Structures are given as C-alpha cells and as structure tokens.
Amino acid sequence: MSQTISDLQTPPFVPPSAVDNADALPDLMSYRRIVVATDFANAPQSSKTAWSLLRYRRDDIVAVLDPELPFATAGDAFGHGGSIPIVRSFDEVATPDALFIGVSPAGGRLPRPLRSAIAASIREGIDVVAGLHDFLRDDDEFSLAAAASGSRLIDVRRNSERTTATGASFRPGCLRIHTVGHDCSVGKMVASAEIDLALRRRGVDSKFLATGQTGIMISGAGIPIDCVVSDFVNGAAERLVLEHDEHDVLVIEGQGSAVHPAYSGVTVGLLHGAAPDGLILCYEAGRQRMKGxxxxxxxxxxKFVSLYETLATFRNPCRVIGIAMNSRRLDSDAADIERERVSAELGLPVCDVCRDGADLLADAILSLRESVIR
Known part of the structure; x- marks a missing residue:
C-alpha cells in the first residue's frame, strides 16, 4: 500500500498561545528537498522518526545522511524510501532546503555525532528541524552560527502551553478515537496515521491529530504533549481537540503507557484531555518487558482493556473497539496465528496496519459512530 504525505497534509495548526511568539511552528510542509539525518549508529530500527518520514514524506526527501549505515538506499536500510540515497556527507546533496533530525533517542538528547551535520547545514543557511528535548535554539554554537547564516532552527517540541483543562464539551457530531499502548514505542503514531488514511479513503471527514514530534514532522501540525508542563497536559490535549472538532472523526495519537513508571503521567493526561469515545489498543507481539x-x-x-476503559470513562463514556498489533518480530504465518489468538481472547478486531492495512479498525470506528453519534 503506497502512502504519501499529501494524504495526511492539512493546514498547519498554530496554537493561539503561540501566535506572534518565537515558539510558533512554521509551515513544515513547505520543505520539498529534505535531508534526514539518522543516528550514525548502524541501527535503523532505532530511528523511528526517519522511518516515518520515509513512509509518509517520501516525495519530499532527497537523501538520508548517515556515514555508518552499510546500505546504499533508504529502501534497503529502512524498508521505506525506495531508491532515496544514503549519503555520508551533507556535501553530497544538491540544494537541500532542510535537515530533519530523524532520531528519537531516550531522553530526547542530541546524539553527539549529529552535531557536525547540523553545523554543516547551518553554515549553508539550511533550516534544521528537530524533535528533541535538547533544543537547537538553546545551543550557543548553533544559535550564533544560525544568526550569521540565516538558517532557522526549528524545535518542534518547544511550546508555550499554559492552559489547564476545563472539562469542556465537544461538538456532538465529532467522534474522538484515541490510540493507547501496552508500552512505549509500539506504533501508536503509525496506527493513528493509517487509520486516518483508511477513513479518508472512504470519504469520511477524518483528521489525524499529532501529539509527538514524529507526528508533527510528518503532518506539519500538532502539540508535543510530552514536552508540556505537567499541569497543562490535559488542557493542551483538550484544546487541540476543540480546535479541530469541526471534523466528523478525530484520530488522536497516543503517547507512552498508563502503566509505564516513567511515562504514565503524559498518557493519562492526554487520555483525560482528549476525552475519547473509542480506543485502539496498540501492542507489540512478543514484547514482554517495558522499554527501558x-x-x-x-x-x-x-488488563489493559479494563484499565484504559476505566480511566477513560471517568471523563467520557468510552471503550476499546480494536487492537493494532505491531508484528515486526514475526513472520507472516506467525503474525496470522497471533492475530487470530488475540482476537479470539479479547473478542475484538485485530490487525497490523502496516501488513494488513487499517480497514478492520476503520470498520470498528464507523460502527461505533453509528451507535454514538445521533
């Protein structure tokens, strides 16, 4: 199934609190000759931002920068991107218009090997887009160089959110679907994007709402919920939904896991702020231990089905309506067996949106809509 960013693209959402503010997100969809920098660690599976950019913004990417990857093309290294070349130096790319940092390291720290690539981009006056917790604009070396060259340093996680949730009512005709996980990094963003695409292919007025750096970088809009001050997480999520509830269906990207000791706060805050009507539970087959x-x-x-339904229903009547299985560790036969087993045990539709498409989950959403929207 071929996906393009044109399917996901919508006008950028700029929060009211960020208008006329240095934290306002520029139009990320205006870049058409992107170089994606990965982690220089010979580990393409760790560069989930690069993987998603190659899947959803392939037409906008001219090269992947990584001197350590033993591959010639993005397709060979990441399974997406086809013949997009992997280059060893920024100098090998003709007239790029942006460098996107394609890594999501633990803690959001800037990997030291990437500094030279960022510095080279800035010297050439090329914009740099990053989703790290280490903000480029707070780095004196980068800021001084950018001031001299005219390069823009765009930190998609920087935000000015200062609103607490009010328990607001949303437009009655807007169905809210939220992806939740049994752990971190199990595919919630990809499941959300694929479900939105499947709905819109059927003519449904659906909208993908990004809540993490990768989703923002592929769709050009959203709120970096894991970088919002804790008191304002619920309010940021609530306002993001209110700003877009003119759509018939909102597919809201989830973050973390409600039982992960490190990240449960952002998970529950997002769940209560978005007040979903239906949940898609995402999990990775074969994963038994928490990430990190x-x-x-x-x-x-x-247990996750029961937990998420209980947590969500305190804010709004809600239930789990489907399972998004990440079967990257399994071959196709084993994935089929796993899918049938989980579906039988939970009595819910199960699919791997990358292998199978998201139509089963789209069906479940439309069925829920018929029962909820009157």
Missing part, C-alpha cells in the same frame, strides 16, 4: 525498564514485566492485554 526491562526488569518490569508488561501485564496481559486484557
């Missing part, structure tokens, strides 16, 4: 905390075992999926 391997001494902690992940509970069974049925």
């Amino acid at each position: 905390l391997e001494h902690i075992k992940i509970p069974p999926l049925e």
Whole structure:
C-alpha cells in the first residue's frame, strides 16, 4: 500500500498561545528537498522518526545522511524510501532546503555525532528541524552560527502551553478515537496515521491529530504533549481537540503507557484531555518487558482493556473497539496465528496496519459512530 504525505497534509495548526511568539511552528510542509539525518549508529530500527518520514514524506526527501549505515538506499536500510540515497556527507546533496533530525533517542538528547551535520547545514543557511528535548535554539554554537547564516532552527517540541483543562464539551457530531499502548514505542503514531488514511479513503471527514514530534514532522501540525508542563497536559490535549472538532472523526495519537513508571503521567493526561469515545489498543507481539525498564514485566492485554476503559470513562463514556498489533518480530504465518489468538481472547478486531492495512479498525470506528453519534 503506497502512502504519501499529501494524504495526511492539512493546514498547519498554530496554537493561539503561540501566535506572534518565537515558539510558533512554521509551515513544515513547505520543505520539498529534505535531508534526514539518522543516528550514525548502524541501527535503523532505532530511528523511528526517519522511518516515518520515509513512509509518509517520501516525495519530499532527497537523501538520508548517515556515514555508518552499510546500505546504499533508504529502501534497503529502512524498508521505506525506495531508491532515496544514503549519503555520508551533507556535501553530497544538491540544494537541500532542510535537515530533519530523524532520531528519537531516550531522553530526547542530541546524539553527539549529529552535531557536525547540523553545523554543516547551518553554515549553508539550511533550516534544521528537530524533535528533541535538547533544543537547537538553546545551543550557543548553533544559535550564533544560525544568526550569521540565516538558517532557522526549528524545535518542534518547544511550546508555550499554559492552559489547564476545563472539562469542556465537544461538538456532538465529532467522534474522538484515541490510540493507547501496552508500552512505549509500539506504533501508536503509525496506527493513528493509517487509520486516518483508511477513513479518508472512504470519504469520511477524518483528521489525524499529532501529539509527538514524529507526528508533527510528518503532518506539519500538532502539540508535543510530552514536552508540556505537567499541569497543562490535559488542557493542551483538550484544546487541540476543540480546535479541530469541526471534523466528523478525530484520530488522536497516543503517547507512552498508563502503566509505564516513567511515562504514565503524559498518557493519562492526554487520555483525560482528549476525552475519547473509542480506543485502539496498540501492542507489540512478543514484547514482554517495558522499554527501558526491562526488569518490569508488561501485564496481559486484557488488563489493559479494563484499565484504559476505566480511566477513560471517568471523563467520557468510552471503550476499546480494536487492537493494532505491531508484528515486526514475526513472520507472516506467525503474525496470522497471533492475530487470530488475540482476537479470539479479547473478542475484538485485530490487525497490523502496516501488513494488513487499517480497514478492520476503520470498520470498528464507523460502527461505533453509528451507535454514538445521533
């Protein structure tokens, strides 16, 4: 199934609190000759931002920059991007208009090997777009060089959110669907984007709402919810939904996991702020230990169904309506067996949106809409 960013593109959403403010997000969709820098660690599976950019913005990318990857093309290294070349130096690319940092390291720290690529881009007056917690604009070396060259340093996680949630009512005709996970980095963003695409292919007025750096970089809009001050997480999510509830369906990207000791706060805040009507539970088949905390075992999926429904329903009547399975560790036969097993155990539709498409989940959403929207 071929996907392009034109399917996801909508006018950029700029929060009212950011208008006329240095934190306002510029039009990320205006870039048409992007170089994506990865982690220089010979580990393409760790560069999930690069993977998603190659899947959803392939037509806007001219090269992947990584001197350590033993591949000639993005397709060989990441499974997406086809013949887009992997280059060893920024100098090998003719007339790029932006360098996108394609890594999502733990803690959002800037990998030191990427500094030289960023510095080279800035010297040439090329804009740099990053989704890290280490803000480029706070780096004296980068800021001084950018002031001299005219390069823009765009930190998509920088924000000015200062609104608490009010428990506002949303437009009755707007169905809110939210992806939640059994752990971090299990495919919530991809599931959200694919569900939105599947709905819009059917003519449904659907909108993907990004809440993380990768989603913002592929769609050009959203709120970096994991970089919002904790008191304002719920309010930021609530306002993001209110700003877009003219659509018939909102597919709201989830973050973290409600049981992860490090990230549960942002997960629950987002869940209560968005007040979804339906949930898609995302999980990775075969993963038994929490990301970054391997001494902690992940509970069974049925416990997550109960937990998320309980948490969500305190804010708005809600239930889990489908399962998005990440089967990257399985071959196709094993994935089929896993899908059938989980569906039978939970009594819910299950699919891997990358392998199978998202039509089963789109069906579940439309069925929910018929029962909820009157």
